[in-house]
Amino acid sequence: MATAKADKARPQGYQTNAHDARMWREVTTPEGAVIRLRLADAGERAGALFIDAGIMLVTLIVGGMIIAFGVPDGYFGDWSEVGQILFNLFFFILRAFYFTIFEMGRRAATPGKRIMKLRVVAREGRQLTANAIFARNVMRELEVFLPFTFLLTGMGGDTLNGMMTLLVLVWLGVFVFMPVFNRDKLRGGDLVAGTWVIRNPKPELAKDVTSTSANADDEAFVFTQEQLQTYGEHELQVLEDVLRSGTGEVKAAVASRIRARIGWEAAPLERDGPFLEAFYKQLRKTLETRMLFGNRKKDKYDTGESS
Amino acid sequence: MSELDLKSYRFRAEREDDWRALEGLLERIQNSGVNVLKPDELVALPQLYRTAVSSLSTARAVSLDRNLITYLETLCTRGYLFMYGPRVSFWERFSSFFRRDWPDAVRSMVGATILSAAIMFGFALIVMMLVLSDSEWFYPFAAFLDERTPEASQETLRATLYTEDEDIAGMLSVFASQLFTHNTMVALLCFALGFMVGIPTAILLAYNGCILGAYVGLYVSKGLGFEIIGWLMIHGVTELFAIILAAAAGFVIGKTLAFPGEKRRVDAMADAGKRAGNVGMGVVVMLFLAALLEGFGRQLINDDLTRYMVAGVSLLGWLSYFYLRPGAKR
Numbered sequence: 001m002a003t004a005k006a007d008k009a010r011p012q013g014y015q016t017n018a019h020d021a022r023m024w025r026e027v028t029t030p031e032g033a034v035i036r037l038r039l040a041d042a043g044e045r046a047g048a049l050f051i052d053a054g055i056m057l058v059t060l061i062v063g064g065m066i067i068a069f070g071v072p073d074g075y076f077g078d079w080s081e082v083g084q085i086l087f088n089l090f091f092f093i094l095r096a097f098y099f100t101i102f103e104m105g106r107r108a109a110t111p112g113k114r115i116m117k118l119r120v121v122a123r124e125g126r127q128l129t130a131n132a133i134f135a136r137n138v139m140r141e142l143e144v145f146l147p148f149t150f151l152l153t154g155m156g157g158d159t160l161n162g163m164m165t166l167l168v169l170v171w172l173g174v175f176v177f178m179p180v181f182n183r184d185k186l187r188g189g190d191l192v193a194g195t196w197v198i199r200n201p202k203p204e205l206a207k208d209v210t211s212t213s214a215n216a217d218d219e220a221f222v223f224t225q226e227q228l229q230t231y232g233e234h235e236l237q238v239l240e241d242v243l244r245s246g247t248g249e250v251k252a253a254v255a256s257r258i259r260a261r262i263g264w265e266a267a268p269l270e271r272d273g274p275f276l277e278a279f280y281k282q283l284r285k286t287l288e289t290r291m292l293f294g295n296r297k298k299d300k301y302d303t304g305e306s307s
Numbered sequence: 308m309s310e311l312d313l314k315s316y317r318f319r320a321e322r323e324d325d326w327r328a329l330e331g332l333l334e335r336i337q338n339s340g341v342n343v344l345k346p347d348e349l350v351a352l353p354q355l356y357r358t359a360v361s362s363l364s365t366a367r368a369v370s371l372d373r374n375l376i377t378y379l380e381t382l383c384t385r386g387y388l389f390m391y392g393p394r395v396s397f398w399e400r401f402s403s404f405f406r407r408d409w410p411d412a413v414r415s416m417v418g419a420t421i422l423s424a425a426i427m428f429g430f431a432l433i434v435m436m437l438v439l440s441d442s443e444w445f446y447p448f449a450a451f452l453d454e455r456t457p458e459a460s461q462e463t464l465r466a467t468l469y470t471e472d473e474d475i476a477g478m479l480s481v482f483a484s485q486l487f488t489h490n491t492m493v494a495l496l497c498f499a500l501g502f503m504v505g506i507p508t509a510i511l512l513a514y515n516g517c518i519l520g521a522y523v524g525l526y527v528s529k530g531l532g533f534e535i536i537g538w539l540m541i542h543g544v545t546e547l548f549a550i551i552l553a554a555a556a557g558f559v560i561g562k563t564l565a566f567p568g569e570k571r572r573v574d575a576m577a578d579a580g581k582r583a584g585n586v587g588m589g590v591v592v593m594l595f596l597a598a599l600l601e602g603f604g605r606q607l608i609n610d611d612l613t614r615y616m617v618a619g620v621s622l623l624g625w626l627s628y629f630y631l632r633p634g635a636k637r
Contacts, residue, residue: 207373
């Protein structure tokens with residue numbers, strides 16, 4: 001069955017679409033636990049790059065104005081030349097070290113990446129080194145800055161003719177779209193430096209769904225073993241999602257589906273929320289008990305025969 | 308049915324405080340560095356981390372609460388990235404780079420370095436010979452549109468080699484323009500273009516060799532050979548060496564991309580990239596020194612012999628720094 005097969009490739013505990021499933025990478029820690037890193041999407045990385053480019057541009061303009069108004073006339077002789085030099089120096093430092101310095105920091109992320117909640121890690125979760133950061137950002141020169149400079153100011157003093165413009169655009173395109181065309185979303189710099197850009201893990205522990213249920217109602221909902229065998233872990237987690245973030249309408253729809261499926265006679269004035277919570281709790285108890293005995297039920301199609 | 312009836316809920320209730328403590332510590336480290344932790348917190352950190360990792364393994368076996376498992380996974384990932392992240396401080400990193408990493412990386416690519424030097428100086432020599440045989444050959448390689456052409460008199464050319472009036476703005480200007488336009492671009496390009504299997508790197512090296520050869524040939528043909536070499540090499544030793552190293556790093560990257568050897572291509576690339584990255588950072592340092600020498604040294608030192616001495620000392624210095632390191636094998 002197609003769904004069951006896709007489930008096998010998918011990490012347990014994640015209800016995700018196929019694209020999302022491909023974006024997770026497993027790393028085994030020295031303690032022997034498997035943790036998962038979520039690679040950043042191309043869109044998120046583009047967003048981060050745009051934010052960083054914006055920050056650099058604003059810094060450059062502000063710095064240029066400070067230099068223009070801050071260098072007193074006649075301080076070094078011909079001040080306009082000195083101002084020009086200082087500006088070039090400033091531009092160079094910004095261009096060469098902005099990414100490197102921020103990514104060498106504690107968060108391993110530039111401001112743009114921080115805003116997009118991304119960070120740089122070494123591939124396969126290995127140690128991230130300063131060299132890797134340097135290498136991945138030197139490549140940026142080739143990937144973005146250089147072709148852009150050619151497009152804006154031409155090559156060797158001449159503006160580009162049509163053919164050359166096309167070539168430079170192809171060059172730019174090859175590198176810019178490279179992350180879209182490989183499995184690990186690597187750009188040239190990532191490939192050279194052996195790095196990944198991942199979503200910065202942000203732990204959020206919500207309340208256990210079972211802890212909020214009004215326990216007084218529990219007596220009203222007693223499900224038979226047969227009813228609790230209807231669904232598997234997959235459906236349990238969908239139900240968890242519904243309970244955590246579903247609207248009243250969604251809950252009502254899910255509740256009526258479940259009632260129909262397990263053949264539950266709704267009592268008069270029975271509310272959907274407590275019904276779902278009680279069902280969730282008892283289903284989870286049943287499945288967790290099965291799990292302890294090594295007898296897992298993946299989803300409602302899993303009859304335990306194939307394994 | 309009491310709420311503690313679920314084993315997985317009890318499991319969570321018993322351990323949640325430890326997880327929260329770890330989360331708090333990691334949050335503080337990320338915001339203000341590891342130094343803000345008190346000694347007892349530092350001791351607690353690895354223990355809390357291991358607790359969380361073991362909780363994760365257990366939770367996967369006993370709990371079907373997806374939110375809980377996701378939480379533990381992200382918590383452990385964050386802990387892992389910190390615990391096994393870079394250990395060294397910036398200054399340790401800095402000193403180990405100069406004491407060991409950089410020279411080691413340079414020494415690991417001797418072959419590529421020789422190849423780069425051969426390409427650059429080979430083309431320089433060829434073009435120099437051409438210019439010497441017929442000064443018309445100078446024009447295709449003339450990179451600077453100024454008075455330095457075969458039509459110029461010996462005096463004009465000699466004047467370009469020495470500086471009479473020194474003012475600080477002029478020196479700064481040479482320093483800056485050399486550093487931030489030409490050299491760094493050439494070096495970075497040599498490095499980055501290695502990515503395209505090294506062919507553009509070779510072309511760029513050859514082209515720069517040609518320019519070099521054309522100008523040396525021009526001055527030699529006017530009987531200024533000794534002077535031009537002094538003028539060029541006072542900073543050129545450092546600068547050309549830097550460009551050659553950058554190109555060598557580019558070749559290593561390109562070679563690894565084409566022939567990764569026994570490792571997977573991405574792994575081989577990562578190793579080569581790190582070595583190349585070390586060399587590349589060093590190249591920036593060298594170019595900075597070269598620009599200082601060019602901007603200030605060459606303008607202030609107008610004596611040929613002193614220029615040769617500076618060139619010789621810097622060549623010996625770089626060679627012994629990179630290659631003469633007895634017992635440095637790790």
